Amino acid sequence: xxxxxxxxxxxxxxxxxxxxxxxxxxxxxxxxxxxxxxxxxxxxxxxxxxxxxxxxxxxxxxxxxxxxxxxxxxxxxxxxxxxxxxxxxxxxxxxxxxxxxxxxxxxxxxxxxxxxxxxxxxxxxxxxxxxxxxxxxxxxxxxxxxxxxxxxxxxxxxxxxxxxxxxxxxxxxxxxxxxxxxxxxxxxxxxxxxxxxxxxxxxxxxxxxxxxxxxxxxxxxxxxxxxxxxxxxxxxxxxxxxxxxxxxxxxxxxxxxxxxxxxxxxxxxxxxxxxxxxxxxxxxxxxxxxxxxxxxxxxxxxxxxxxxxxxxxxxxxxxxxxxxxxxxxxxxxxxxxxxxxxxxxxxxxxxxxxxxxxxxxxxxxxxxxxxxxxxxxxxxxxxxxxxxxxxxxxxxxxxxxxxxxxxxxxxxxxxxxxxxxxxxxxxxxxxxxxxxxxxxxxxxxxxxxxxxxxxxxxxxxxx
Numbered sequence: 001x002x003x004x005x006x007x008x009x010x011x012x013x014x015x016x017x018x019x020x021x022x023x024x025x026x027x028x029x030x031x032x033x034x035x036x037x038x039x040x041x042x043x044x045x046x047x048x049x050x051x052x053x054x055x056x057x058x059x060x061x062x063x064x065x066x067x068x069x070x071x072x073x074x075x076x077x078x079x080x081x082x083x084x085x086x087x088x089x090x091x092x093x094x095x096x097x098x099x100x101x102x103x104x105x106x107x108x109x110x111x112x113x114x115x116x117x118x119x120x121x122x123x124x125x126x127x128x129x130x131x132x133x134x135x136x137x138x139x140x141x142x143x144x145x146x147x148x149x150x151x152x153x154x155x156x157x158x159x160x161x162x163x164x165x166x167x168x169x170x171x172x173x174x175x176x177x178x179x180x181x182x183x184x185x186x187x188x189x190x191x192x193x194x195x196x197x198x199x200x201x202x203x204x205x206x207x208x209x210x211x212x213x214x215x216x217x218x219x220x221x222x223x224x225x226x227x228x229x230x231x232x233x234x235x236x237x238x239x240x241x242x243x244x245x246x247x248x249x250x251x252x253x254x255x256x257x258x259x260x261x262x263x264x265x266x267x268x269x270x271x272x273x274x275x276x277x278x279x280x281x282x283x284x285x286x287x288x289x290x291x292x293x294x295x296x297x298x299x300x301x302x303x304x305x306x307x308x309x310x311x312x313x314x315x316x317x318x319x320x321x322x323x324x325x326x327x328x329x330x331x332x333x334x335x336x337x338x339x340x341x342x343x344x345x346x347x348x349x350x351x352x353x354x355x356x357x358x359x360x361x362x363x364x365x366x367x368x369x370x371x372x373x374x375x376x377x378x379x380x381x382x383x384x385x386x387x388x389x390x391x392x393x394x395x396x397x398x399x400x401x402x403x404x405x406x407x408x409x410x411x412x413x414x415x416x417x418x419x420x421x422x423x424x425x426x427x428x429x430x431x432x433x434x435x436x437x438x439x440x441x442x443x444x445x446x447x448x449x450x451x452x453x454x455x456x457x458x459x460x461x462x463x
Contacts, residue, residue: 043449124194
């Protein structure tokens with residue numbers, strides 16, 4: 001009998017069990033004197049051996065944080081102590097199955113566990129840990145303690161996307177929640193003080209998995225892509241979640257404070273998009289830049305793709321003409337990349353630069369470098385992590401006295417396979433191909449994860 005090990009429970013995908021807090025860490029190179037704040041990254045870290053087949057999306061959220069100040073750095077990691085985490089911690093075992101199993105309708109604690117394992121956002125003086133299936137969890141900095149579910153004084157009436165968008169000019173935060181039962185999509189706006197001021201339903205023909213969206217200065221862009229959920233399929237013994245290659249992709253463009261009555265839909269070729277880089281307005285056009293896949297198996301280990309180039313994301317640009325109603329789609333680079341980021345001080349505005357993780361030649365989601373895209377001059381440059389070294393999403397930390405869009409640093413955790421050690425790598429965003437300016441050595445392994453954020457010390461409400 002052949003035993004197949006789940007790759008998402010092995011090597012550097014495997015969880016760590018110890019929560020630690022360190023004193024000053026060793027740094028190779030030099031931390032910039034004006035780099036002051038905290039880098040935090042979220043990711044899956046199962047507390048117990050999983051029930052059934054484990055998917056990378058299933059693990060309990062764990063935050064890994066590096067605080068940088070006065071040229072020195074410290075580290076701590078903490079589980080996000082969700083209600084589900086607490087219940088399983090008390091039981092001493094897993095109680096929920098995961099993404100690859102049917103909903104546990106007979107589970108007395110609920111059919112679904114909010115793992116809070118995907119991403120982070122800082123808004124209105126509060127850090128939130130996010131998972132698109134439920135409410136955010138408030139997190140205290142810098143000790144990364146979980147405060148609890150954050151429901152905006154019970155005004156949160158939907159799930160909360162892992163990728164809310166904070167407008168750097170107005171201070172508003174836009175988010176959405178999708179559902180497998182009607183209403184399939186709800187769209188909300190949080191004002192700069194942290195109050196939900198608007199929630200409206202958006203009509204979709206059926207339930208879809210909508211992981212991300214985008215904003216411009218005046219519009220919000222939703223993506224109705226053909227990764228659909230069907231209860232009827234499940235009842236026939238077919239997959240509930242499936243990519244339907246015969247269905248077109250639809251992009252809905254909505255005035256920011258509009259509703260379903262004034263959304264406009266544009267059709268394009270079938271695809272899936274996990275993450276957007278940015279969007280902006282260019283006269284009568286809305287421009288969207290994102291990582292596009294021909295189709296997706298949703299990172300199911302050992303699943304054989306039925307579509308060519310499935311699960312291989314590349315950077316694309318769409319132009320939606322509000323005058324003619326036409327959509328144009330073009331590939332910007334044929335190198336597989338994911339986890340796209342920008343300097344978020346320019347979110348929703350025309351940007352010259354974008355950054356993304358370069359995918360390694362592996363069936364697993366491994367990243368062997370960072371690509372910086374100059375979208376104005378159609379060029380790129382790459383930072384190589386080195387042989388046997390793999391990182392993740394490049395988070396941009398702007399310089400305090402920045403005068404240019406790319407004046408700052410890129411940060412990501414890198415795992416060195418030969419030594420089985422982890423470090424925070426910091427790269428000069430204006431000289432990406434150069435060696436890191438600093439490598440902060442972490443005293444325990446940091447498993448591969450999802451999304452991170454940088455919170456500068458001067459940010460209002462920090463700590």
